Amino acid sequence: MSKVIVIDDEPFILMMIEDKLKKAALEVVTIRESSTAMEVIRRELPDLVILDWMMPEVSGIDICRMLKQDETLKQIPVFMLTAKGQDADEQLGRQIGVERYITKPFSPKMLLEMVQETLGNDKS
Amino acid sequence: MTSPESDLSLTVQELSHAYEELSLLYRLSEVFSCMSIEDICSRIADEAVTSIGVKTAAVLCMDENADKLLTRTSRGDWDNSREFPRDEEILWKVIQAKKPSAFCRLADTEHRNYLPAHRSLMVCPLIGKTRVVGALVVADKEADEEFFSSDSKLLMAISSQAGLAIENALLYAELESLLVGAIRSLVKALEASSCWTAGHTERVTEYAVGIGKVMGQPDDIVEKLKICALLHDIGKIATPKEILNKNEGLDEAEWTEIQRHPGLGAEILVELKQFKDIILSIKYHHEHWDGQKGLYGLKHEEIPLMARILSVADAYDAMTSDRPYRKMLSQEAAVKEIERCSGTQFDPSVVKAFLVWIRSFSPRRRVSLP
Numbered sequence: 178m179s180k181v182i183v184i185d186d187e188p189f190i191l192m193m194i195e196d197k198l199k200k201a202a203l204e205v206v207t208i209r210e211s212s213t214a215m216e217v218i219r220r221e222l223p224d225l226v227i228l229d230w231m232m233p234e235v236s237g238i239d240i241c242r243m244l245k246q247d248e249t250l251k252q253i254p255v256f257m258l259t260a261k262g263q264d265a266d267e268q269l270g271r272q273i274g275v276e277r278y279i280t281k282p283f284s285p286k287m288l289l290e291m292v293q294e295t296l297g298n299d300k301s
Numbered sequence: 302m303t304s305p306e307s308d309l310s311l312t313v314q315e316l317s318h319a320y321e322e323l324s325l326l327y328r329l330s331e332v333f334s335c336m337s338i339e340d341i342c343s344r345i346a347d348e349a350v351t352s353i354g355v356k357t358a359a360v361l362c363m364d365e366n367a368d369k370l371l372t373r374t375s376r377g378d379w380d381n382s383r384e385f386p387r388d389e390e391i392l393w394k395v396i397q398a399k400k401p402s403a404f405c406r407l408a409d410t411e412h413r414n415y416l417p418a419h420r421s422l423m424v425c426p427l428i429g430k431t432r433v434v435g436a437l438v439v440a441d442k443e444a445d446e447e448f449f450s451s452d453s454k455l456l457m458a459i460s461s462q463a464g465l466a467i468e469n470a471l472l473y474a475e476l477e478s479l480l481v482g483a484i485r486s487l488v489k490a491l492e493a494s495s496c497w498t499a500g501h502t503e504r505v506t507e508y509a510v511g512i513g514k515v516m517g518q519p520d521d522i523v524e525k526l527k528i529c530a531l532l533h534d535i536g537k538i539a540t541p542k543e544i545l546n547k548n549e550g551l552d553e554a555e556w557t558e559i560q561r562h563p564g565l566g567a568e569i570l571v572e573l574k575q576f577k578d579i580i581l582s583i584k585y586h587h588e589h590w591d592g593q594k595g596l597y598g599l600k601h602e603e604i605p606l607m608a609r610i611l612s613v614a615d616a617y618d619a620m621t622s623d624r625p626y627r628k629m630l631s632q633e634a635a636v637k638e639i640e641r642c643s644g645t646q647f648d649p650s651v652v653k654a655f656l657v658w659i660r661s662f663s664p665r666r667r668v669s670l671p
Contacts, residue, residue, distance in 0.1 A: 193320060196313045282324040284352060285317050 179296045180204040182221060184214050184240065185229035185258065190281075194227065197285045198292065211235040215243055218250060224296055227256045230270075238273065245274045254295050258283070318451040322458050325352050329459065333466035341470055342374040345437065345463045350376050352459070353452050355439040357419065360427075361385065361392070362435035362467065370396075370436060377440070378418050391415055392424060396433055401425035401457055403448045416440070423448050425460040429468025437463060484531050491538050495545040498534065501618055506530035508614035508658075509607075515654040516610075529579045529607050533586050533615065536566030560596055563587050582607035586615060589646045601648075609648040613639060613655050616646070632659075 181203055183194050191207040198205045206221055208214050211232040218226060226244065228237035237257055245251045254276040259267075267278055277291055329348065333341060342360040349358035357377030361370040370385040370392060385392050391412055395402050404422045407413055416422065419440040427435040437460050442448065492499045509530040513523045537545060540562055544555050551559065567584035570576055585599055585608040592600025620635035630638070636659060643652035 189316060192313045193317045196310065196317060282320055282327055284321050284324045286321060286354065287351065 178202065178204045179224040180206065180221060181225045181227060181292065182206045182208065182214075182218055182223040183227045184208045184211055184232070184237070185227075186211065186232045187229070190229070190258070193285055194288065197289050201289055201293065203292070203296075211237075211240060214240050218244065218253075222250075223253060225254050225256065225292060227292075228258065230257055230259045238270070241270070241273050241275060256288075256291070256295075318454070321352065321451075322454055325455060325458055326462070329462045333462055338373070338467060338470040338474065341463070341466050345459060346374045346376045348459055349437060349439050349456070353423075353439055353455050354443045355441060356443060357438075357440040359438045360435065360463070361438065362427075363433065367432075373435070391422070392436055392438070395424040396426045396436060399426055399428060399433070401453055401460070403453060405447045420445075421447055423453065423456055425456045427460050427464035427467060429464045431468070434464055434467045434471065481528070481531075484528060487535060488531055491535060494542050495537065498537070498545070501622065502531055502534060504618045504622075505533065505611070505614045508617060508655075509610050511658040512610050512614060512651060512654045513607075515658045516650070522607075525579055526607050526610060528576070529582045530611060530614065532566065532570065532579070533583050533611055534562060534566070535569055535583070536562035536564065538569070539565045560587070563596060578605065578607070581605050582611060584608075586611040588612070590648045591645050593645070604648075609651050613647050613651050616642075617655070617659075 181198055183191055183198075183205060184207075185191050185194075186209055188209065191209065195205045195207050206217065206223065208217055212234040214235065226240075228240055230237040241255050241257070244253060244255065251274075255274065256277045256279055257270050257275045258279050258281055260281050270278060276295060279288060279291070325348065333344075342362075345360050346358045349355065355377070357375070357379055359375040359379045360373045362373045363369075364371055368387045372379065372381045372383070375381055387393060391402075391404065402424055404410065404412060404424075407416065407419060407421060421442075422438065422440045424439075425437050426433050427437055437456065439456060442452070488502050492502065506527055509526050510523055513526045518526070537559075540559060544551065544558055547555070563584050563586055567580045570580045570583065573580070582605045585595075585597060585604050588595035588597060588599045588604045588608060590601065590604070590609065592598055592603075595604075617635055617639055620630045620638060621632055623629045636656070639647065639652055639655060643649045
């Protein structure tokens, strides 16, 4: 079973993504406090990380940077959730290795499809 | 009694559906800023397929007399040629009721022969501000389930936006054809007064649009170029008929009279405030690229691009048609003449595009040159 870690400070977003991915038989770990994210990622070694860009404490970009600089974690694909209108930052995200950008509000159904596509590709 | 966990799960699911609808509305608001009805219908069909998760989607539009529905765009298993005449079951019932309906397990109902290829259907009328413009049909969910109320909400979200967007696009298209119709009437009035210019305007329009497209001009500029070309000689309405129809060469006074037509054209059109750049291009369509022999002495980029394009198109047609005072040139000779005047009379980049167009995009006038 593939494991996905979702990090967002908005509880409803976490609940919604967890609900959607679990129904598709994926294992989901959710994190609300971004300061604990790296510790949980190191312990759980997920197949995919979904990150919110804007979080108090540690931002999504910072977590992604740390992840991509870590030899054992850098292969894990990262999805970045951003608010509408942050397109200008997309280039920065790509530079630091963000696999996909998802603009809020996003379609939960399409998010699941993207997750399945990325996880499927990694296994084949 | 339900457990708190299952309550919470249901709430999350409800919220998830609401969020799905919200994201759909965000996407649609971007889609419908475009004006072409084809683009709008195509995006509606795509959104229906992806957000509701169906195998088939079709956008049907009312025909002019509002007595049948015709398919504009479809995805999946759908017969695009089938017409749905008024008073037929299912589709027209939905249109009359002005609200969406789902038809599940079609095979077990009285409607089994209506669309036999589909297991279940959902139909929503597309309602504009003033009238019903069509219907959106989706059929058979990917997951082989029946339709839920959340699906119906998504269909309604798409349809309400789509109805307004389609009606707007139709009104826009009507206005556009009214404008072009009015312009063509003006051109006919001009051509009626001169037997030698018949067909000249239409051909120059074809050449100018062809050159503009080769130059990679965006659609809105090509559209302006078309209006510009249709109207480029409109000033000749004020030129005495005897001069326009004269059978021998013109004397100097007559040439001076004829050369007033670009300026006169601009004066005639000056009331059309939205046509400012079109009017300038008409005024300067006889300027020379090098600034030497034009009527106003403009040169290079001072001459509007549309005027530079028009200049080549106009000259080519003038050379390849008969005039009272001289025989027409062959197409080959005319092309050579245009090439010879590149950099003096004509903008070299326009000549370059003209050569590409005349050699490859103009099948009726294909010229064989080295």
